Amino acid sequence: MSxxxxxxxxxxxxxxxxxxxxxxxxxxxxxxxxxxKAVDGIDFDLARGEILGLVGESxxxxxxxxxxxxxxxxPSAGEVRFDGAPVPVDHGGDWRRLRRRMQMIYxxxxxxxxxxxxxxxxxxxxxxxxxxxxxxxxxxxxxAELMRAVGLRPDQAARYPHELSGGQRQRVVIARxxxxxxxxxxxxxxxxxxxxxxxxxxxxxxxxLRARTGFAALFISHDLKVVRQMADRVAVMYLGRIVExxxxxxxxxxxxxxYTQALVSAAPSPHAGRRRARIVLRGDPPxxxxxxxxxxxxxxxxxxxxxxRTERPPLLREGRRAVACHLAQAAGGxxxxxxxxxxxxxxxxx
Amino acid sequence: xPTAPLPASPRDLHGASPAAGxxxxxxxxxxxxxxxxxxxxxxxxxxxxxxxxLTIARGETLGVVGESxxxxxxxxxxxLGLLGxxxxxxxSAVFDGQELIGMRPRGLDRLRGGRIALIFQDPASxxxxxxxxxxxxxxxxxxxxxLRGRAARxxxxxxxxxxxxxxxAQRLDEYPHELSGGMNQRVMIAMALAGEPDxxxxxxxTTALDATIQAQILDLLRDLQAESGMxxxxxxxxLGVIADMADRVAVMYSGRVIExxxxxxxxAAPAHPYARGLLAAxxxxxxxxxxxxxxxGSVPPPHALPPGCAFAARCxxxxxxxETAPPPLRPVPGAPARRAAxxxxxxxxxxPEPAPVLQRQEQRA
Numbered sequence: 001m002s003x004x005x006x007x008x009x010x011x012x013x014x015x016x017x018x019x020x021x022x023x024x025x026x027x028x029x030x031x032x033x034x035x036x037k038a039v040d041g042i043d044f045d046l047a048r049g050e051i052l053g054l055v056g057e058s059x060x061x062x063x064x065x066x067x068x069x070x071x072x073x074x075p076s077a078g079e080v081r082f083d084g085a086p087v088p089v090d091h092g093g094d095w096r097r098l099r100r101r102m103q104m105i106y107x108x109x110x111x112x113x114x115x116x117x118x119x120x121x122x123x124x125x126x127x128x129x130x131x132x133x134x135x136x137x138x139x140x141x142x143x144a145e146l147m148r149a150v151g152l153r154p155d156q157a158a159r160y161p162h163e164l165s166g167g168q169r170q171r172v173v174i175a176r177x178x179x180x181x182x183x184x185x186x187x188x189x190x191x192x193x194x195x196x197x198x199x200x201x202x203x204x205x206x207x208x209l210r211a212r213t214g215f216a217a218l219f220i221s222h223d224l225k226v227v228r229q230m231a232d233r234v235a236v237m238y239l240g241r242i243v244e245x246x247x248x249x250x251x252x253x254x255x256x257x258x259y260t261q262a263l264v265s266a267a268p269s270p271h272a273g274r275r276r277a278r279i280v281l282r283g284d285p286p287x288x289x290x291x292x293x294x295x296x297x298x299x300x301x302x303x304x305x306x307x308x309r310t311e312r313p314p315l316l317r318e319g320r321r322a323v324a325c326h327l328a329q330a331a332g333g334x335x336x337x338x339x340x341x342x343x344x345x346x347x348x349x350x
Numbered sequence: 351x352p353t354a355p356l357p358a359s360p361r362d363l364h365g366a367s368p369a370a371g372x373x374x375x376x377x378x379x380x381x382x383x384x385x386x387x388x389x390x391x392x393x394x395x396x397x398x399x400x401x402x403x404l405t406i407a408r409g410e411t412l413g414v415v416g417e418s419x420x421x422x423x424x425x426x427x428x429x430l431g432l433l434g435x436x437x438x439x440x441x442s443a444v445f446d447g448q449e450l451i452g453m454r455p456r457g458l459d460r461l462r463g464g465r466i467a468l469i470f471q472d473p474a475s476x477x478x479x480x481x482x483x484x485x486x487x488x489x490x491x492x493x494x495x496x497l498r499g500r501a502a503r504x505x506x507x508x509x510x511x512x513x514x515x516x517x518x519a520q521r522l523d524e525y526p527h528e529l530s531g532g533m534n535q536r537v538m539i540a541m542a543l544a545g546e547p548d549x550x551x552x553x554x555x556t557t558a559l560d561a562t563i564q565a566q567i568l569d570l571l572r573d574l575q576a577e578s579g580m581x582x583x584x585x586x587x588x589l590g591v592i593a594d595m596a597d598r599v600a601v602m603y604s605g606r607v608i609e610x611x612x613x614x615x616x617x618a619a620p621a622h623p624y625a626r627g628l629l630a631a632x633x634x635x636x637x638x639x640x641x642x643x644x645x646x647g648s649v650p651p652p653h654a655l656p657p658g659c660a661f662a663a664r665c666x667x668x669x670x671x672x673e674t675a676p677p678p679l680r681p682v683p684g685a686p687a688r689r690a691a692x693x694x695x696x697x698x699x700x701x702p703e704p705a706p707v708l709q710r711q712e713q714r715a
Contacts, residue, residue, distance in 0.1 A: 057560035165648045166418075195417035195587065197645035200631035204642055222561065229633035229642065252635050264635065266565035268590030270617045271634045280569055281562045284530040300562075 009084060011183060011216050012046040012069065016078030018240075019064050023289060036289045038064040040240035041078065043315070048183065051210070051217045053231030053248065055224060055263070057285055061240040062220045066186045069218060070104060071095050082184070100130045103177035107189035109169035113161040119172045120157035123147060126179040146175040149212075150205060167198035171205065178209060185217040191226060203229055224267045228252055233320070236260050239288055239296040242315055245322040256321075256328040258301050258338045279341060295326070302341030303327060377447075378405040379581050380429075380549055384441035385451075387421070387428045387605075395438060396653045399424055400605045402441075403679065406549065411575065411582040413596025413613060415589060415628075419649060420602040422585045426551045430466065431458050446548065464494040467542035471554035473534035477526040483510075483537055484522030490544035509540040514570055532563035539570065546578070553585045568595060589632060593617050601625045604649060604660035607679055611688035621682045621690040621699050624661045659693065667694050 019039040024031040039061040046052050054062045067073045069080055074089040081087065082102065088095040103126075106112050114122055124143040127134055134142070144154060150171040161169055170190065177185060190206070191199040203226065210217070221227050227234055228248040236244040236251065236259065244257040255261045262279040281300045286292055292299050298308040307326050315324040316335075323335055330336035385402040388395035399421045406412045414422045427433050429443035429450055443450040445466060450458065462468070470476050478486055487506040491497040497505055503522065510518035513536040526534050535555060542550055552571065556564035568591065575582055586592050592599055592613070599616045601609040601624065609622040620626045630643035647664045656662060658673035665672065671693045682688040683699055692698065 057562065167648060195649075196589070196628055197417065197631050198648065200633075200642040200644045201646075203633070204644055207641075224561075225633040225635055228635055228639065248639075262562055262565075266561045267635055268564075268568075268588065268594045269635055270589040270593035270629060270632065271636060278565055278569075280565050282566075284532055284563065285560070 008048060010045040011048045011050075011083060012218075013081045014042060014044050014065075014069070014078065015081075017042050017065070017068055017075055017080060018077040019061075019068055019073060020076040025289065034289045037240045037291060038288060039068060039075075040291075042237075042240075042242050044235060044242065044245070046184070046216050046218065049210075049214045049216050050233065051219050051231045053227035053234040054218060054220045054237060055222065055227050055234060056237035057222065057263075059239075059285060059288055060237040061288075062237055063188055064240075065237075066104070066188050066218060066220055069184075070102060070186055071098070096130075100126075100180045101182055102184040102186065103180070103182040104186040104188065105170075105173055105177050105190045107192050109166065109173045109193075110161055112173050113169060115161055118158045118160060119152070119164070120144070120147065122161075123172060123175045123179060126176060130180055142179065143175075146179055149178070149209065150175040151201070165198070166194055167201055170194060170198075170202050174202070174205065174209070178213065178215075181213060182215055185215050186220075187217055188220045189222065190219075192221065192223065199226070206230065224252060224264060225269065236263065239285065239291050241296065241324065242322070243297065243324045245315075245317075246320060250321060254337060256323040256335050256337050257297075257325045258303055258327070258341075259297050261338065261340065262302075295324075303339050376408070379408045379410075379446060380404075380406045380583075381444045382425065382429060382441070383444075385425060385428060385443060386440040387424050387433065388438040388440075390436045390438070391653070398605050398652050399428060400676070402602075402605075402607055404600055404607065404610075406581045406583060408548065409575070409579045409581055411584060411595055411597045413592035413599040414583060414585045414602060415587065415592045415599060416602035417587060417628075417649060419604075419652070421605040422602050423553050425602075426468070426553070426583060426585070430462055430468070430551075431455075432462075460494075463490055463542075464545035465547055466549045466551065467545055467547035468551045468553065469535070469538045469542050469555050471557045473531065473538045473558075474526060476538055477534060479526055482523050482525060483529070487522075487537070487541050487544055490541050494545035505544075506540075509543055510537070512543065512574075513537070513540045514566070515540075530563075532559055532566060535559060535563075535567055536570070539567075539574070543574065543578075547580050549581045549583065550575075551583045551585070554587065555584070556591060557586070557588070564591070571595070589617075589628065601628070604655060605652065606660065606676065606691060608661070608692070609688070609690040610679065611682075611685075611690075615685070615688060621685075621688060621695060622661075622692050623665045623667050623694075623698065625690075627664075627666075659691075667698060669694055 017039060018041045021036040021038060023034055023036045025034050054065060056062050068075055071087040071089045079086050082098060087098060120143050123146050124139045127139045127142060147157065152168065152171055191202050194202060219227065219230050231248050234246065234248050234251045235242045238259050244251060244260045251260060252264055255264050262281045265279045279302065283300050286299060294310045295308045295313050298304040301308065313324045313326045315322050318334055321335060325338050327338040328335050382402055382404045385399060386397060387399035388397050402425050416422045428439045433439065439451055484503060484506050487509060488502045491502045491505055506522055507518045510521055515521050515533060515536050556567050559567060571582065584595050596613045599611060599613050600607045603624050609625045620629055627645040631645060633642055645664050650656065650660055658675055659677055662668045662672040677691045677693040679689045679691040682690050683696055
């Protein structure tokens with residue numbers, strides 16, 4: 001399904017979205033106060049029925065973005081609009097009504113489920129809360145239908161979460177998330193805790209359900225392979241900002257930003273063989289409390305130039321492609337991949 | 351994306367490489383034979399490991415891959431006597447001529463952390479949070495190399511340098527919480543190196559790390575191996591990591607090794623239906639996007655294994671013969687370096703020579 005951006009207003013828009021936390025640096029009461037910029041001004045749109053993949057390493061702000069989208073935390077700046085209206089963050093009536101239309105799936109299904117309730121009751125719970133007009137029998141019938149849709153057997157209805165496998169639990173979470181026919185699913189590492197064979201089952205299930213119900217999704221994962229499988233569009237985050245955006249094929253096969261280039265080259269794949277060159281970045285991602293000046297990637301960037309240390313590159317857009325890098329600009333306009341490092345390219349043998 | 355072909359790695363030239371130790375005909379560094387583990391669950395024992403046979407040559411990287419609960423970690427914990435009193439270990443684990451199963455604790459203590467080192471997934475919980483890094487490395491150096499004081503500190507600094515930690519002298523006085531996850535894993539590796547091991551057992555060493563940090567740690571392990579000639583048993587659920595690192599791969603399922611093969615061959619053409627299923631279930635970055643193939647069902651629990659092949663209920667090639675007894679690990683027809691535990695190998699594995707269309711038609715006729 002390829003949503004037509006031009007014809008309809010996006011389901012979700014984020015503009016200048018930021019979330020800062022006040023923290024104290026180590027040193028107890030003497031520690032200096034500082035600001036942790038978990039999300040630092042991001043813009044994105046999500047069309048109806050579209051899946052936007054959000055990738056990046058721990059601490060890059062992907063999960064905070066999910067919380068901002070759902071209205072779980074208030075933005076420090078900017079706003080999120082869902083279907084044209086700002087997402088409320090007061091957890092009041094408007095927020096609850098909106099939450100019927102946006103649901104979430106997290107990494108750990110056991111943590112997301114109530115251990116003391118049989119699974120059918122948990123799947124029916126959103127109906128109980130948001131659809132009091134339905135009779136108990138109708139709710140039961142809908143829960144049974146949802147269980148069938150996610151591949152759970154009717155005889156499992158009375159089971160408790162601990163009696164199910166990890167994959168089955170994630171199916172319960174998915175069934176519950178879909179109970180109210182949401183327009184938006186926020187999936188934060190939905191298959192990261194699952195074994196490979198079960199991960200494939202759940203990914204196929206999400207694809208099938210999406211084809212049937214047409215939900216849009218913000219799909220967060222550190223696994224590029226999984227994101228490519230699921231997403232229509234990918235945004236790469238680094239230290240609270242989007243540094244690159246485009247279709248999965250563009251971003252993963254012709255990455256523009258040096259960070260994306262390194263990320264893609266570092267993703268191990270048994271299919272790619274062992275002859276793939278790898279860009280090994282030096283150092284760790286910097287502490288988001290003390291984000292470097294200029295381009296925040298410059299201390300680890302193998303091809304950074306003087307300008308990168310002082311001048312922060314804006315996220316420039318060109319059609320469906322976007323990149324924030326001084327070195328990813330083509331001479332005649334448009335984008336070109338940043339030059340590959342010569343010394344930092346280390347082969348499999350390194 | 352950088353995809354330029356690179357010269358073959360030293361590991362590819364394994365037998366001929368000086369770092370790789372003696373010729374392949376020499377006795378392996380470690381040999382596991384019929385290793386079993388039974389866990390005490392109160393009234394009875396449940397068998398978690400059903401007779402694992404594995405070998406590692408000097409300097410070799412053996413990848414052990416499988417899903418959660420397949421026994422890939424307890425294999426090595428059992429061999430090193432680290433499972434505790436609730437587990438009954440049987441079979442044999444010989445390291446450089448010495449039998450480890452039933453060895454006295456003093457003998458094991460000399461080997462563990464010394465000639466055999468272990469690193470785990472979560473370095474933050476493997477390190478002592480209230481001791482400085484330098485002291486923790488120093489402990490290993492005192493135990494296995496008799497170094498103390500100045501000499502131990504100098505050696506600890508050299509090791510931190512070696513694993514790529516900048517400011518090694520300063521880091522010695524820091525605590526694990528002051529270091530990032532990737533740095534702590536480097537400290538763990540430095541501690542493992544302190545005993546100058548012949549065998550490093552790395553259990554999911556990069557699973558908790560970010561992709562770019564994982565690449566750094568895998569590179570480091572490769573460098574250290576090339577330099578010191580130590581063997582590496584790399585345990586991982588990540589087929590990509592295994593493909594990247596291993597010379598030889600063992601695939602485990604439900605407490606058994608179900609396939610063993612040189613890495614390149616395994617990933618190019620897995621023989622066992624489970625190994626095939628795993629590879630087909632994995633999404634890929636390259637190539638055309640396809641619908642993932644799934645393995646139906648889930649792994650049977652260890653206390654309710656079927657009498658036959660543990661994979662039978664999920665296997666697309668299942669036959670009556672699969673349900674009688676667990677199939678033994680045996681050579682794959684036409685590929686003596688590979689072994690697989692499948693009763694239907696003959697029907698599944700194509701003949702080794704590329705069969706032209708004509709020939710196949712003849713066979714059919």
